Amino acid sequence: MSATYMVVEPNNGDLDMRPAPNAYEIGELVPSERPDLEGVAPVLYRLEHVERQLAYVQQLAVSHWRDGRPPLVCGIFETQAMTDDVREHLASSLLLDKPGGGRGVFRYYDPRVYSHLCWILRSSQLAALMGPVTRWTYLDETGDWQEARFDVVKHEKLAVTGEQYRQIARIALVRGALEPLRAAGIRIPQDLPRFLDIQLHKAEQYGLAVEDQIPFALHGVLVAPNFDRHPKLQSILARSRETPYAEAVAQWGDEDWQRIRQECARHPLA
Template sequence: MQLDHRLFEAHQYALINPLQIDRRIAKLWPCEPIVPKELLGQKHLLPYLIRLEEIEPDARLAALDETVHYARDHDRIPFSALLKCNADSQRVRNHLARMMVRKFDGEKMLFRYYDPRVWNALKWILLSSQLDALLGPINAWTATVDKGARWQSYENSGCNKDGMHLTSDQLYAISSLASVNRVIDRLHREGGSIEGAGLSRRVFDEMEKAGECGLTDPDDKEAYAFASVFQSPEVHNTPRYQEALRIACLEPGAFRSAVSDPSDEEVDEPSLEQTEQGAWQHG
């Protein structure tokens, strides 16, 4: 994980996730948690807003080096996002907190848009005007892509007149991100070098094709998408996969076991990343 000092110094704020980075590291910085009023009792789940300009340059670089070193040692991303914004910290914090609570299936949920994997998927799920509304007073949002290999910025165009109303299709895509990210994690574990900004969309599209083929079980859809991306979409035309599809349409949940070797099955407890896959989370 590399974070160029010049890139870092171009930002006024940063977000750090205390579920990913030890609170001792977070406290190196002038920061406070972003807490929506609906989630006052859930501070431990929520990111901190770091006020980068409130720390002297030498101390800032020392804190940066320690944060990056910790992240590298623990295979973490040092910051969830870097923010370019001239607004005062109270305005930024209030806006980010307000955006964190959205209604989904009639229930108010924590919207984890600040997670880099969720954010990168939102760039193909949402319209530019919706992304701009999500950013509000923030001029640019910089987050990691390609499994943390590099940083990429999104510039706010200011075209946010339509607000953040989400369509049913967008809500469905966002709610699918936990499954999408599980497939991507499996691709990485299996040694796949497949990456790129469009990977989450490609996986989502393949899961949709799985549904069109008659698969209804989430695990079956994930296994279908994994095979499409890891091998080829054409693999589903082979006799083995055709038979697996036939069985799974009659017995939901049978597809992955029908196409996997016993050694492919997961046996380990889920890691922290595996439990923080999606965009929605109960408060």
């Protein structure tokens, strides 16, 4: 028999269930290897009156999204596993093994992170991450409810490649690049986050400072994928240590970028 739970980020607000019945608090998702995370870890709750609680919980998540607040209700999920098994797996998943050794804290449960994992991880990896979870529901950054279903994977821990680990580390930058596009009313295709990540990776390889990587990635979207191979850009990139990228191109107007776009389209540059 399936039970319904939710993961809450208490640092993002107080969970006031009224007028619905209070959810039963299971406790923090603290990995046994990192007891120091107690007090800052997400909290697991069980919905024991789903028919009276679920609609309110969803309404609460939407309210936070409309107010522009970080998510309080991070994920609602179903499982047939015992509560202790669920808690242990979700807590242990907060630690992600680095391919080169060591571990990092992995906020996979945060919908602002989770929504990007579908293009970073394989389906089998996502299933390993979620373990006993059979269905995970979350509110994405556009205000739409998304649902992922899984076959249960027991006693398997997520392992990622070096490139996947770096992609996960770049999620915050991908999100930062998406914000001005959404604010401008630009439609966000499903593959755009992956494309932005490619451009951000190139920015890293050019040695651009973090504050210059998002402008660079946006130019890759708005001008041309290979815009960085244009001679004018190559000249700017070669001097990026002396003059930051964003400062160097700040004086360029629409005509300059249009010329670069046209030349890149006529003469694809390797």
